[in-house]
Amino acid sequence: MNEKYAIGVDVGGSHISSVLVDVSSGNIITESLSEVKVDNQASANEILDNWAAAIAQTMLFTDREKLIGIGVAMPGPFDYKNGVALLKNVAKYDSLYGMNIGDELKKRLELPAEMPFRYSNDALSFAIGECWGGEASKYKNVVAITLGTGFGSAFLTTGVPVIEGERVPEKGYVYNIPYKNGIADDCFSTRWFVGEYKRRTGKVFAGVKEIADCVNEDEDAKLLFEDFGHNLAIFLLPLLTTFDAECLVVGGNISGAYSLFGNAFQDVLEREKLTVKVVISELMESAAMVGSARLCDKDFWTKMEPLVAKI
Template sequence: FASLDGLAVGELLTPRLNPRPAGLRFLNDASAFALGARHTVHTGSGRLVAITLGTGIGSAFLDRGRIVEDDPRVPPEGRVDLLTVDGRPLEDTVSPRAMTARYTDRTGRPVDGLRELTALAVADTTARDIITSALRTLGDTLAPWLTAFEADTVVFGGSITAAWPLIGPPLHAGLTHHDPRLARLTLSVRDDGEDQALLGAAVFAARRA
């Protein structure tokens, strides 16, 4: 992506498409996921927050289907990856990269991604403790923003959701430790995140069609 910095991607891409579109619109993938998830199963949600956990952390805040990015109720640009924990970026604690690196630091054993780490966590207390601590931290970090936004639904997507039975409880504990009222939140997991993002992109495009 660094090689695209400063390039007018839309202008360069349009003449290469056949048939040539009248125009292109771009949307953050987490926002597309949020719009798709709301359209699919959460049409009644007033304020929905989407969190994607994959290579990094993505987020989107929807107020009655409108993407909210510039509002004191949400993090800067609506991006939780810009939040910090103990003065360091949140992704230095919660991302798969951070968790696998922490496991290697503590055990001396390399681990190939989060899938392997979660598999190890079934019997390996170190792996389980690292995941539990990271996801509880995520809950603690998200909680004040979910409270401020008065969210009623939080939808999780991304590769990490395959391990939801492992990550869900510490995440929920972090949320409710900050504010017991968050126990009333509807927490939803979507394992078809790419499909939801495509649907959300279509919803977004249709609004300006």
């Protein structure tokens, strides 16, 4: 078979990344990685030109006849089935509202009309990538979470997302589940660390890394991470149990501080006698690109296609 590469794309709030993926193995062609900064408040033409520039750079590393499609991890709201941007009044990419992204990029990249463009949200793409190219591939029932600006989640069985049914919350989303005095997103994100540390100490830090750097000499910072780990485990416990999860994948920027909250997290699981393998993402930023590229694999797409209209 000649055609064996797909391009995986990850659209972030201020950049776009793309990479070539061998769809027979899930391996990244490392030298094809391209990243372009994007002003998400710019005109539609400027944004799409920058997106096309990143993808065009990646395309240089394969013959076009070997390219089977382009998969895109796209933030919502978005029509994932039809590839139409629905972002409006969300402080990013408003100028793309109503546009068919694939059609616009095909024109700029001079790709044939029949070239598949397929889409998923960033959390699902991350999870699919981890279950294809990461340690989570060894397990049947996997829960993947991303801890960063927000709280992303996905539930997968044999590498395929589960988005409905009694085993999972609606669409596999946990960020909006009530927790303490708000929702989970308020408690398991960067803004919790910054806000809670300020409440406890009066000190203002820009992000989690700055607080983590103080742990050795700051008892308040140390306790903050321990409380985070304890609370995260308490929140996830019933979700992991109901799904019969064998593996939990943790990604996102905050996962880099797992050594500071992991013991508290594991203590809760052990106390409640829940056995689940906790895996810190090794693919990290690449996972969403790998996962979106997998959407171009025909066999996998037959399982995903019925789901994308529902996410």
